[in-house]
Amino acid sequence: MHGIIFSQLRNYAQARLGERGWESLLREAKLPARVYLAFQSYPDTDAVALCGAASRLLGCSIRDVLEDVGEFMVPGLMKIYGAFIQPGWSVLEVIEHAERIHEKVRRDPHATPPRLECHRVEPHTVRVVYSSPRKLCGLGIGFVRGLASTLNQRVEVQERQCVHEGASHCEFIVKRMG
Template sequence: MNALEEFVLGIADMEVWNSVLESSDLKSGGVYTSGVNYEDAEIVSLATNLCEKLDIPLVDGLKLFGKYLFGFLLNRGPIELASYPNAQALLENLETVVHTDVKRIHPDAYTPFFVYTPVNENEGELSYSSKRKLCFVAEGLLEGAAEHYGQSVQMTHFECMHDGAQSCKWKVIFS
């Protein structure tokens, strides 16, 4: 949740953040520390209230946050994030290296599950599954990763957990 607070302070101000906290149903009381798991309902409540306050669609707000989150994780997360030559290499190693490192540092952390299957050097299929169903945050994360590596990315979201699928799937093209 520290990332969400920093995101809000970067695009708005403390008054907006405090207003979002006050209007959200938060078991934790709105006090967050890294490495601790919080109720998923809190994430949904905070995101919904923030997007309402900023007058942006929830899907767009989640993507914006995901894009921001990549830079946040790059600066505070596993060292390996900076060592990959491109977003494709990062995706191919996300589960075996990056998420493994996260679990080593924070054993109780809940990480989503990603599988990237390359079709060729610029194209692939990305599969995402998570009990949180934050696929739009995942899209933003990938946009942030591509931007970090000096790439652009086109994503076609052809299967979605919000429509009853077991996982979300995208056709991904990097350039």
């Protein structure tokens, strides 16, 4: 997994668990103290262990942690990748263009974002199909909510199917409200 995600997890841990949150998270995940560099690649198992540790420390489900992390990391990722987003795009337009943005992100050999199929199904609705062996669909749903919040828009996200319930891929509907 890309080091930027670990940088965001560190910021998340400090925001949710306090100044020593990152150290607590590493200890709970049974990972050695180390610095995750933004443009390096690290084992997916480290991210899974960190999210599991956050779940235990925060007393909530891993799914809730993933959604919260996804929402939390949008402002930081916008600073890095915001240039790929056209001024004036709505949250739905950003989602529709997400795979094209991912193609640009994949130019970094360490980055392996999920594959997304995003299609406008109604004027205010986009269908998202998420496929990734990481099965971090909660992160994507949180990201959609964080993106909407960052763009001062409201959305409703409805999950239609999920790999965690036996589906071959995840599918959710994003509807812009108002």
